[in-house]
Amino acid sequence: MFDKAELVGIARKARSRAPMETLEQIDVTTELGLDGDYRGKLRRRQVTILAEEDWQAACGELNRDDLPWTERRANLLVRGITLPRIKGSTLSIGNVIFEITGETDPCNRMDDVAMGLQNALMPDWRGGVTCRVIKGGTIAIGDPVGTKM
Template sequence: MELPPPGTAMHALMTRFPRAGEVRWIGLRPARDVPMREVGVVEAQAGGGLAGDRYQGGSGKRGITLIQAEHLPVIAALSGHAAIAPATLRRNLVVSGIALAALRGNRFRIGDVLLEGTDACDPCSRMEDALGPGGYNAMRGMGGLCARILEGGALRVGDAVEWVGT
């Protein structure tokens, strides 16, 4: 979403965050239809993806996928589970403490890596198998964010997630 002009009340609201977020989990998808691999650190490649991920050389718009940690219990409840492991949802990063939806169309930093939120990361039909019947709908609106990697570097569990601007 494009920001309103600087100096307006809406611009001030849309660029103010109560605190930085934090990376809670990192996972890589080495190939299609194989379990995700949890890692503590990974190299983000500018214009591409994450080293060791099947999308590492991709178009860039979906270089990395993020999901809101606060949504995991909601998705679990809506799909009839007590809890859901992050790998089940097949996103690269689980982030807490900052609203990912507010980062869409904006630049943000995770550690030394500069990213740009490109689009919502909608669930795919595979969520029916992963979460059971209705799993796709249980996840709608909470699938997370796709981002382009503008400046590469190492991403680590515990890194701060901070809005930079447009």
């Protein structure tokens, strides 16, 4: 496995259905979530976080190792940690703290990416978690990730 849990991907979109833009670092605020991401004003779904291991498991079910994580349209990709599956749990990335507000339900758009992907993302919250920001800051690729239940 990996020595430590870390942030391995950052992505945002300017509006619904817009292409995902990947970044090396980003500012995160309690008011707007990720700087420049359209979803930030939605208090309960400011940021979506996906575990790389969950993405790989879903893609593995479809025998598709060629799908980039950004096709999931999540904001942050973490590696080496099991995401909390309890609302109200917290997740830290660098100095930023997120509160888990729920599961990111896979939508039928996932089947447009690869037939069967929506169902492959459904078990065990594989589609990731939705969060709100409770302490802002700047995060960057390689930042450590931790949880508190």
